[in-house]
Amino acid sequence: MIMRKTLNRPVELSPFPTWLQRYREIRRQTLKLVETLGPDDQMVQSMPDASPSKWHLAHTTWFFEEFILAQHFHGYARFDERFSFLFNSYYKRLGKHPHRSIRGTFSRPTLDQVRLYRVYVDDAMEELLLREASAEILRLVELGLNHEQQHQELIVTDIKHAFWSNPLRPSYQPERIRVVASATAAPPLKWYCFDEGIYQIGDDDTSHFAFDNELPRHPTYLSPFRIASRLVTNEEYLEFMADDGYARPELWLSDGWDHVCEHQWTAPLYWEQMDDGWSQYTCGGTVPLDPSEPVCHVSFYEADAFARWAGARLPTESEWEAAARSSRCSTIFANLFENENYHPTPAVHSKSQQQSMQQMLGDVWEWTSSPYSAYPGYRPPAGAEGEYNGKFMCNQLVLRGGSCVTPRSHIRESYRNFFLPQKRWQFSGIRLANDSNDRTA
Amino acid sequence: MIMRKTLNRPVELSPFPTWLQRYREIRRQTLKLVETLGPDDQMVQSMPDASPSKWHLAHTTWFFEEFILAQHFHGYARFDERFSFLFNSYYKRLGKHPHRSIRGTFSRPTLDQVRLYRVYVDDAMEELLLREASAEILRLVELGLNHEQQHQELIVTDIKHAFWSNPLRPSYQPERIRVVASATAAPPLKWYCFDEGIYQIGDDDTSHFAFDNELPRHPTYLSPFRIASRLVTNEEYLEFMADDGYARPELWLSDGWDHVCEHQWTAPLYWEQMDDGWSQYTCGGTVPLDPSEPVCHVSFYEADAFARWAGARLPTESEWEAAARSSRCSTIFANLFENENYHPTPAVHSKSQQQSMQQMLGDVWEWTSSPYSAYPGYRPPAGAEGEYNGKFMCNQLVLRGGSCVTPRSHIRESYRNFFLPQKRWQFSGIRLANDSNDRTA
């Protein structure tokens, strides 16, 4: 672990570019997320799907080191050669990598060493960027920052699961005392209708970053459909449960029913039945369930079964995107990462906001009925970058819209998230759709 | 088990309807398939995916009893009340059913009793049909016959797997001595190109039967694509293997690669490396691999990896269907169940046939890149019938075109088969497609 001397230069004198500021802000934001986590906390891997916070800190740094510094910084000496293997998540073209299930054994490097690793790489990145901010490098920086933002979201979802797995149920945001939002019910659900026809799907705006899987933009034929004005609430989900939703196989996909039986699911993840009703574990600890909040931490199977029970269905991802574009969703009022709620919030009653669809961005990722596949004409990028998204296009379902832990600058209408249908540790919820173009039903 | 006396009537005197003949022929065809199988053979369940032949004989009969006789034949007494549960495969709305993995324990009823069960139900079916062939009943008969045809295919795929699992490797068709087809290579692969635009996908011909999942017919927008004139051959697949196809993760989907590693796959199912080259186990025993035959018994993961290696991709199911309709595929020259090959055959060199796409129907089911989902506007039928197809619309991939063990009257351009991506005991193979509309590549 030899520190490169050459990295120490007076970068502050240079004119300070916006994107360098963005680099710093996003990198700093990651550290802010772990401010209250000690070295013990940052070691926990509570299930193979989740990773220790420390690993997230290191892996996001590794991304910049491997994809940018090692390729584009002439003479760059890695902080530690062994990290090249150790913090590789799954990029086969960058050599072997540890099995993801053993990340919880990486006590070395220590948290302090990982923090030094971050400083070392940030230093080198700044030097590189001030010296040679080529288009290709800036493109990769943007990719690395978006990658880091994805891991910011995962830091929260994973530490939430880690803390919940500890029988003591510590709180990640102990200062945030949640209050059940008054007795106000959610505003009534309305339907927004869309005509059949050809819609352009996929990102088209070269002014911002988009992942390869959002491209190419392409025409899609949609039959007439309608989509709900807001997310499904806890109250509505409790009705499904009260109507024996988890015990009626006719409501479920076959694989979903098998999963429910095997794992004896009777409620969303993090819910717990207390003597005086349902509670849920949140980043701020265990609190009574607020009926007007969007239901959260449900799997695709549960979302699909709920929709069937409700006489509706989930939207396809194309329908969702068409609806989102039409309503000119904005992140301005959305409940996103920067709000620091780390928990979904109820739809509002204000007249102006009820004019358009609510909660499309933020709050919870919305399960669609669309399996995650390549768009027509999709080509993964060359090299290891091609492994980022393309190789997962099987067995997963698309979720749209971001959640309460998605950074504001990270989400857009064309954004495609994807998870296995049985997973529910992400902030995932339900918006209904339907075929009928009957505006009254 | 009391035989109903009233069933014995001189049905032969009535004018003999075509559909009754069809009922008899298809039911008889099933029995023909098990002619050479003894009661021992018909008990084998070599893996949970497969079922014993005897179970297939009984379950197809159960289908007529439960969906038609029990509902529509006034006063019908079941052959054995307990079969209602015993031979239910997965219809939750018809009550409980045994777990599929224990079908191999059903030594009782004996094979003879199951044969009697078939006679009893056939007798009752004929009586009902001659008395009251309502449209609804005829619709259900057609469904039952198509159901029986699906199980005819499964009888062959399952007994092939059962016999292969026996270390003695007995032969299902010992009389069929396979000869490697001469030294003739397959005809060169050509590409057929299709313009972008709106294509109508799904069945539209009310003159024949179609499953609910082929409906409704709907417009789909396709980008320009091209599709291969014939199936991928063993020879081509051997090149993929020789080029380390099974050892290069960059060729595989992530889940596929994990599967390959865990199961140590190095060749398609039923292939075996002998001292003098590759052999394959067929319904006629183990024979040397014929290079010009279509590759068979590959999973979706292998089909997808091969296509990537070949610089191509798999077709979507819409592309496949559009191509099939355009080429006016016919079952006339197709290698289907009635040919009694139970094995795919090479593409031919005759000029006339080389004018159009070959092997679209029959030979092998062709993996598409399309996850099995509902068509826009799809509604599963009411009642237990709705469980036939709809509840499996998750985690599976669509295959098209039928195989060498699909009955001729059972296949059509709009037909959608579906299996999990790792399964390969069906007769499943590969047809390539591509985005480019360059006719020369």
Add this chain to the structure above:
Amino acid sequence: MIMRKTLNRPVELSPFPTWLQRYREIRRQTLKLVETLGPDDQMVQSMPDASPSKWHLAHTTWFFEEFILAQHFHGYARFDERFSFLFNSYYKRLGKHPHRSIRGTFSRPTLDQVRLYRVYVDDAMEELLLREASAEILRLVELGLNHEQQHQELIVTDIKHAFWSNPLRPSYQPERIRVVASATAAPPLKWYCFDEGIYQIGDDDTSHFAFDNELPRHPTYLSPFRIASRLVTNEEYLEFMADDGYARPELWLSDGWDHVCEHQWTAPLYWEQMDDGWSQYTCGGTVPLDPSEPVCHVSFYEADAFARWAGARLPTESEWEAAARSSRCSTIFANLFENENYHPTPAVHSKSQQQSMQQMLGDVWEWTSSPYSAYPGYRPPAGAEGEYNGKFMCNQLVLRGGSCVTPRSHIRESYRNFFLPQKRWQFSGIRLANDSNDRTA
């Protein structure tokens, strides 16, 4: 499969040796066991521990072919060379063998062929025995016959499990209608006390056959102990259950408790709670539980927990053997295979029989607290024969005394059976012991 002509000779004219009669009787007895089983029944393997009846028919024959004919009959041609591999159970020194879990796929050879195989081998065995009955050959014949008797027991236990696994629950002995034995309770339990000292353990009688694991006879020091006069009854076991026996971890070994929790055991195998009380599935079908019968089909874990609950313990195998020898147990009144009950029977009230320990031989195998280990000075025989018993001396517990399906000539005081502690598909039950020499407790 060429039948050897030379086997047909008029053996009846020769003076007929006793042991040939014994060979014939035991071989015939095996066939009698499967008289009512069709080819379907004989294919069922309901779990990896159990084997199809047909496999038992073939494997016992294989034993004579491989251990005797192939070694000692000059010029012997095997019935089918491939059976040498196919019907090898686990003898590594005789080459490879199929994994035991796939025995249910052996539809070929058919049952008829296996019967022919038996005739062929029996014929050759008779020829060999009449020609050259050397001491070594007779020793191996005796081993083979004892081996066959073990499989006779397994045929019953395995078909019982197979039929029970079939949801129709057919009956293996439909003609045996069980009646609950009157209201008579079992005779009161008495204790027999034994002084401390050196006891000779192991077989010492060279006039009869004994397995290698019963040897060598050796001195063992026993502390004073007492042992129960009869087996634990269903009534007593029901008290244990009523006292929450299956829900109190303090009664269980740690591994046993984990097993109970994982498999949700709440009663012995084959028990079922009906509206009007407990029933049990027997070889004669499902019948109400007879409280005075010995409890049967319990695991070691259950036997051990019951004993702890009862303030007692299980006997060691040495204690059991010392007690058995002292009481001069006889098979004369024992409920064994030849009684054709295939089910344990209650202890009796007759004065004479109450003078000594009852049910020591027959009824149920009695779990001891002794792990299955080698006796001091034990040496496994040379060659494949050495794999018969020795290689299983780990992880198993010893059971003593035989059961209602053990042949009369097969059981003796020194006989050591062994099974994993969680197994309970054998006819296994409980006899209590204790340290105290207080005759009144």
Add this chain to the structure above:
Amino acid sequence: MIMRKTLNRPVELSPFPTWLQRYREIRRQTLKLVETLGPDDQMVQSMPDASPSKWHLAHTTWFFEEFILAQHFHGYARFDERFSFLFNSYYKRLGKHPHRSIRGTFSRPTLDQVRLYRVYVDDAMEELLLREASAEILRLVELGLNHEQQHQELIVTDIKHAFWSNPLRPSYQPERIRVVASATAAPPLKWYCFDEGIYQIGDDDTSHFAFDNELPRHPTYLSPFRIASRLVTNEEYLEFMADDGYARPELWLSDGWDHVCEHQWTAPLYWEQMDDGWSQYTCGGTVPLDPSEPVCHVSFYEADAFARWAGARLPTESEWEAAARSSRCSTIFANLFENENYHPTPAVHSKSQQQSMQQMLGDVWEWTSSPYSAYPGYRPPAGAEGEYNGKFMCNQLVLRGGSCVTPRSHIRESYRNFFLPQKRWQFSGIRLANDSNDRTA
């Protein structure tokens, strides 16, 4: 977490008892073991068998709190009520406990809090002991200290496994540079012979502590046997490997062979084949294998197979104990915990030491052929204490003699350790025995 004020008293003024010094020393020793481990290190649980160091620190403290303070210190307030559940390992009579596999999620309490917990409990213990050192309390203190010593050993074995699981393979004792011990081979193996007769087995010395499972002392009859003068060396084990030891089923117990095949074992745990020969991972990092050292980290299966290959067998635990008593083994020259090698060392060549058996105490735990069972007349203590040893008397094998990480005051001739036959992360090795009383063989 309210600190009890009353604990602060001038204990130093009291006359200072020896056992208080012993309490302090052993407790301090535990902390010394983790001196070089950071909070990250102390979180790792690399497999369900192992526990994080921090958990060991807490659980040993919990033992004093639950078994002594909560029962015998009137008015004692627990440090944290929730720890009563959290740090319970498996004592069902003390209520529920977390599943052992999730100990790696206990990031809270933090390491600092666990250290405070230790101080708090030590403080209370000292107050109690100075005030009321009843015989019962002193007995429990002794139990708690022996318990703590067991966990000291586990801290080393578990951190060794944890560090080895980290691909970086950090070193627990980086300051200990191991040197391969010269070219000196181990001294030749001699046999010590023992006559048949009655031996007293079990602890008899009331002047020191012994676990319940070492009692009662009881007569055991032993046949004549001989036992090796030293442990099996790496060199000897390499010969076994070179002779295809891991590939010859006839050398293995049946369960052992299955395990070898399933886990593809070809060498002891922590061995790695390098270009220039075998290396092994030690607490001081990866070093070349020293041929003269005792083989270590082998399972019972491997020990048993090696012995069979060598024409010998493992000793029974009674034989081992009889031999140990006869040779008046001493811990004085033994390689134990306090030597701080944490690694076995070769037998020595000095004449005097070669007069008696070497390495009986320390170096490696020696697998015996004895399943772990109760001694005649054994009664587990009442209450939760009874769960310490008794409930594990099934499925495990006894090991004797302690290892290089067993504290000196913790080991004695009668000490019984036990592990499942497939486990090998403990410092476990092999001493040979044999039946023959031939002193020359």
